[in-house]
Amino acid sequence: MPTFAPRALATGIGSMPHMDPRAALRVVFDNVPDVPFWPQLPCRDFRENMYVQYSQELPTVQIDEPHEWIGAVTGEDTLAQVESFYARYLADDPNLFAVGEEYAAGLYALQAEPGWLRQAKWVKGQVTGPISMGLKITDQNLRPILYDDTLRDVLVKHIARMAQWHERFLSELGTCLTFVDEPSLALIGASVVALNGDEVIRDLEEVYASLKGLKGTHCCGNTDWSLLLQTSVDVISFDAYSYAENLALFADDVRRFLDRGGALAWGIVPTVEEHLARETTEHLVERLDAAAGLLIKKGIDRDLLYERALITPACGLGPLSVTGAEQALALTRRVSERVREREGLVTDP
DSSP: OOOOOOTTEEOOOSBOOOSOHHHHHHHHHHHOSSSOBOOBOTTTOGGGSTTTTTOTTOTTEEEETTTTEEEEOOSTTHHHHHHHHHHHHHTTOGGGGOOOGGGOHHHHHHHTOGGGGTTOSOEEEEEEOHHHHHHHOBOTTSOBGGGSHHHHHHHHHHHHHHHHHHHHHHHTTSSEEEEEEOGGGGGTTOTTSOOOHHHHHHHHHHHHHTOSSEEEEEEOSOOOHHHHHTSSOSEEEEOHHHHHHHHHTTHHHHHHHHHTTOEEEEEEEOOSHHHHHHOOHHHHHHHHHHHHHHHHTTTOOHHHHHHTEEEEESSOSTTSOHHHHHHHHHHHHHHHHHHHHHHTOOOOO
16 A cells, blocks of 8 residues: 555544534535545434444443433343354454444435545545443443453454444545544543553554554544554544644654654644634644654654644544534644645645
């Protein structure tokens, strides 16, 4: 596979606050037409919550839509559910793990508008990562299913198959870039959770191995970046607005990651309304340059950093107002345009 060199093109993380999928897609294509993403719409339907979205037919998991609750209930039928799952998994048919339209209206709306993709060089999608999902979903004793060895294995394989289905779906529309979103990696090292680094890498690699194309991971918090940087992931997406200094602590790992063809998605546009209200394109470009400068000072090639860069918001835009989300994507576009013009960056067709 050719090295992924987006040259500071813009894209988004996933969620949008819109109720209408076509309206959300119009904002996406107006601002990030080269690397569009399908919008998750959690305000439209609880089933588009990132944890609910990929929970269909996951053993023991139950959803209470009226109360917007998701959890696991284990009992006498758990073994039968697990056995049924492995039968589906071993059938090796990703279509058995398809996401229903009611769970991902933006994804199916994108499929219905192929003409909007005429400028797209890559089409970005996202699935929920097994670590974050396994910590979010708890059983009736409030124990995360990630701590149950059987359910953890089921969850990882479930996400891997859903990621395969998602990649095949998007690959019919263009060159696919699949992100495995893992916000809970920010909890690594925290006393409130027990996350073993080797097990985290193992689970992520099982999901990555299920994919044939480009794969990324988004973590919007502060984490031990050395774990992700040593995996086979192609793109690491991080909150450069708040945590650039933390990533720079792992400069040697970043250098090796870039040397093997990796790319960084710089989340330089804030996703807090009050921060957005006072930001300008010029200041965010300065902030991006300062963030990149932390790595350049440690010997990483400047041209390489911008060649292997995506420009994004710091996180998903779902919690913002519609106006705020549209402002954030417009800022993302303008920062990308300004950097690309200044650096003379041209993306290969």
